[in-house]
Amino acid sequence: MTEPSDTSLFTEQVGIKYPIICGAMFPCSNPELVAAASEAGGIGIIQPVSLVYAHGYDFREGLKYMRTLTKKPLGINILVEKSSKVYEQRMRQWVDIAIEEGIRFFITALGNPQWVIDKAKAVDGIVYHDVTSKKWAQKAVSCGVDGLICVNNRAGGHAGDESPEELFSQLEGYGLPLVCAGGIGSRRDYLAALDIGYQGVQMGTRFIASKECKVHKDYQDAIIKAAEEDIVLTDKITGVPVSVINTKHVKKIGTSSNRIAKMLLKHPKTKHLMRIFYTLRASWQLTKASSKGNRYKDYFQAGKSVAGINSIESVDSIIASLIKIP
16 A cells, blocks of 8 residues: 555645545534544534534534634535425525535535535535435536545445445546545555545544544444444434444344335335434434433444444544554
8 A cells, every 4th residue: 555645636625634534423423523623634524413403502603613623624514305395494504604604615415416516616615425326426526516425335324335446436537536435444444545546535433433522432332342244234214224333222123124114215205204204213313322322222323444443532643543643
């Protein structure tokens, strides 16, 4: 493996020193974690629903609080799915407030990012879009995104189907900066992603096992103890496959929704209502699990990067270990 360059189009666009993103996570993206990633030279991504509903901040005041912790660039995750008009309106309001508060890096997901791109470009902002395949990448590229977050089959949360190598091969022809999302838990993983050709990495699971992440110790311990084979997919949280640690609770209830639920999730007249139901239920379950640990039903989202995570460290130590700051 070769030593990576300190600069790339990705780092220049976003205005950061190191090509490392602390990915948006519900409910794990507390303000202190997000700000610490930016302060350490990478960039933390704000998850609005987590900020407001899991951590109890007024959205604007939450952004202002993070600005007391770091003056360096911050990003924001915007889910652009159209499952609810109320939800979409709230997202549009949050984007407007983020722009007013100086946010210029946007990561969009789960839909057409055009309206976010239009708002971001009006203030010289940068928009990357989460993709799991060439099909979704093509749609995002046609809208004018600046780069792609390539979610592979090693990711936590809603993982893709392709390996990091396969996904890069499919998407490198677009000539845009590509960020590897999934499976980055150690310096070896980081260098491997850059060797493939990615300009940066997005990490989630590794940052959950950090001192700044305000989740229950049971969650962090589960990540440290887990091996790669302990990561399984379940559709019982959101209705679509999500990567979680195969805890006793998960083993007990299984990982597959019942036949009626699957039918309702596919039917054009019921799928949006079912997604709303699953989203609300998942928000409650994941928030309880992250705060109460094994005293509650333990759904602990995590990716296969658990294989390289052996300790709880500060965010700056994690980033330093990836890039080997002397």
